[in-house]
Amino acid sequence: MATYTIYAPENKPITTTAALALESEPGIFPGKVLIEGIPVDPFKDKEYFLKRLAYEAKKPKKSLFFPINVHSANMSQKNSRLKQLFLKADTVYCDGAGIALASKLLGKGIIPKRFANGDWLFEMFDFLHEQNCTMYYLGGEPGIVEKGLSLYTTDRENHSLIGIHHGFILRDKTLEHNVIQEINRLKPDILFVGLGCPLEQYWIDEHFQTLDVGVFYPIGASMDYITGKIPRCPVWLGDLGLEWLFRFAAEPKRLYHRYLVGNPWFLSRIIFEVIKEKLLRRLSKVKPVLRQAR
Numbered sequence: 678m679a680t681y682t683i684y685a686p687e688n689k690p691i692t693t694t695a696a697l698a699l700e701s702e703p704g705i706f707p708g709k710v711l712i713e714g715i716p717v718d719p720f721k722d723k724e725y726f727l728k729r730l731a732y733e734a735k736k737p738k739k740s741l742f743f744p745i746n747v748h749s750a751n752m753s754q755k756n757s758r759l760k761q762l763f764l765k766a767d768t769v770y771c772d773g774a775g776i777a778l779a780s781k782l783l784g785k786g787i788i789p790k791r792f793a794n795g796d797w798l799f800e801m802f803d804f805l806h807e808q809n810c811t812m813y814y815l816g817g818e819p820g821i822v823e824k825g826l827s828l829y830t831t832d833r834e835n836h837s838l839i840g841i842h843h844g845f846i847l848r849d850k851t852l853e854h855n856v857i858q859e860i861n862r863l864k865p866d867i868l869f870v871g872l873g874c875p876l877e878q879y880w881i882d883e884h885f886q887t888l889d890v891g892v893f894y895p896i897g898a899s900m901d902y903i904t905g906k907i908p909r910c911p912v913w914l915g916d917l918g919l920e921w922l923f924r925f926a927a928e929p930k931r932l933y934h935r936y937l938v939g940n941p942w943f944l945s946r947i948i949f950e951v952i953k954e955k956l957l958r959r960l961s962k963v964k965p966v967l968r969q970a971r
Contacts, residue, residue, distance in 0.1 A: 705729040707740035710786035712779050713946065715753065716761045717745060718770050719780070719788040726770060726792050727801060732809040733767060734866040734891045741766040741881070742894045744792075747921075747943045748935055749874045754946070759875045762882055774918030775940065779867030779947045783954075793920070796912055799829050805867065806837040812938045813860055813890075816844040816871020817900045825900040839863050847880070857884060866891040871900060 704725035709716035733740040743766040753760040763769055770787045771777055776838040780788040794801055805812060814822055822841045830836065840863050846853040860868060868890040870877040877895035885893065901907040910923040925936045 700726050705732060708786070710780050712786050713750060713754070715745060715769060717769055717776065717788060719786060720770060720792065721789050723792065727804045729768060730892065731810055732807060737914035737931045739885065739890065740892045742768045742892050744772035744895065745776055747767050747775035747940055750776065751939045751943055752875055756875060762878050763786060774920065775943060778918065780950055782947050793915060794896065794907045795899045795909060798899050798903050802829060802836060802838060810866040811837045811839045812869065813840040813863060814838060814869045815842050815856065816869065816896065819843040819845060821904055821906055822900055824904045828903065829961055839865055857888065861889045864889045867894055868892065869894050869896045871896045871898060873897065
């Protein structure tokens, strides 16, 4: 299947000046909240999240823009390579209610909300178009990304999605090489990679130096949600932190281990860390008293 070059907008060149203009925006650098050693950006609002993405695209330096949820946090505990990639990333944002809950339990800074781009992928594309950021989407099954493109372009004359390709390229080195060449020819500001965790992070890591891209953004199955291949959780249910329950009900066999085993494992680690921190604080208060008693 050939790579599709879709649209070549006459965008203004990405400059350091544009990045500096965004850098002055309040809220796009909210500090970091540590979740099991991984620094997470606690964005308060979608606007700040999107402006940070545009900022990273306008920098002269390449950037990693990574989502994190309970599943990827669990995988990073088992896989040091994935953990190192999270530590290397310029931006790590909350993609799941479990991460936000963990921040509240740990009490070292609050992550106010999650950002599930499957709910508003097209809105993100529109914002990036307004910011003169070009995009390339790599991921999904054959036919899915084309369907997503069709849905997106139905009522839009102009956009900045300049290339797409399905994600079934890893077993065909010739096809993978051709896709890489196409991406380098187009030089998108943002490359979305939807191969599933941790394959998408590994693929980005392997090709980080050779790809002429501004931002590398592993985006999971977002296009599957947009096209209806996977049922989308109602926003109100996701806001209650119950997206995992909706997804498990939709695909119980595939997601049994991820949610019914993975969620308790993650929560137990967080609770253990909370208890350990409390014990250490109490111990630090007891030590001076013991010294005085001597």
